[in-house]
Amino acid sequence: MTHYRIAVIPGDGIGKEVIPAGIEVLQAVAAREGGFTFESETFDWGSDLYRATGRMMPEDGLETLRPFDAIYFGAVGDTDIPDHVTLWGLRLNICQSFDQYANVRPARLLPGIEGPLRRGHLDCVIVRENSEGEYAGQGGRSHRGLPEEVATEVSIFTRRGVERIMRYAFDLAMTRCKHLTVVTKSNAQRHGMVLWDEIAREVGRDYPGVEVRFELVDAMTTTFVLKPESIDVVVATNLHADILSDLASALSGSLGIGPTANLDPERRFPSMFEPIHGSAFDIMGKGIANPLGSFWTGALLLEHLGEAGAAARLMRAIERVTAAGGPFTPDLGGKATTGDVTQAVISALQA
Ligand code: GGG
Secondary structure, three states: OEEEEEEEEEEOOOHHHHHHHHHHHHHHHHHHHOOEEEEEEEOOOOHHHHHHHOOOOOOOHHHHHOOOOEEEEEEOOOOOOOHHHHHHHHHHHHHHHOOOOEEEEEEEOOOOOOOOOOOOOOEEEEEEEOOOEEEEEEEEEEOOOOOOOEEEEEEEOOHHHHHHHHHHHHHHHHHOOOEEEEEEOOOOOOOHHHHHHHHHHHHHOOOOOOEEEEEEHHHHHHHHHHOHHHOOEEEEOHHHHHHHHHHHHHHOOOOOOOEEEEEOOOOOOOEEEEEOOOOOOOOOOOOOOOOHHHHHHHHHHHHHHOOHHHHHHHHHHHHHHHHOOOOOOHHHOOOOOHHHHHHHHHHHHHO
16 A cells, blocks of 8 residues: 655645645545555645744745655735745745746646637646746846836746756657647747747757647737647746646636646656645635636646556546536636535545
8 A cells, every 4th residue: 555645735815725625535536546545744834824934934844845745735825925925935935946847737628618718629738847937036126216226037048947848848748649839939039038949949859759839929829719729738938838827727717727737857856736726815715716726736646646547536526527517616607615516526536
């Protein structure tokens, strides 16, 4: 019997609602599937801790997380604390410290969910470079408050960083429809984005079976809306892929559905799994947050652990519920609570 240790960080806002629901579902999958067990330890890190201590996570937080098999994360974002403080203090700190350089975000129309386009087909995976680019944290401010005030936000693209995410994306494309869209803004940004295109062409020579398309990020937003069926795997920078994956999740019906895996593909550190959505303070405490994104995220976590059968069982249960027309939370047009959807998915595991 394999035993996994999962670090659970619900974080802020609705993270505190959907992550406990996700743990309940993961425990039910483990019981149903057999062959492995979960032990989860929950850490109440986030904005409440920041208010109490001035830190989003304790000083030794990274050492605490390191021995775990995986991290199951909710959301960050608060009404009073600036977003850059909460994001860098917890989520980005973990992603960058554990070199989780591949942020992988599948988006697909689940059966029974029409999505806002009301037509077509969407089944793609967005691969987000998760360690550098626009999120390198380089830059600064001077002349604060004066008319001469200057702020710089420097994007860093390294050959090593771009090449490894490109290889990850090509490898993934090989397991799917063998089609990869490389997204940049290399017409306007002449250095990093051109390097990105060049490395994509170099790496592509090792994958002659993968058809590659180059698109500018602005054009890519229209492709998502007008020709979603033409998209398979997408690789893009930290910022571009963040925006495109929110769009893709919304097109699949709701931001509440989308899952994320923040992977260290070399498995030197624990990888982190989280729904795409943020803390959604507007609906916090109402019991109506959509837990499907945290369940799908749970399936990605199971796959990463090597529990492919359990992951498939969980996805089948989610799809049984959506195909049956719910229960759905209000973001999907229903009246159900987080608890109703959780119980429906758990019941569907039995089938
Ligand atoms: N679960 C995802 C989450 O909490 N996201 C918060 C956020 O603000 N993310 C910004 C980003 O990832 O760029």
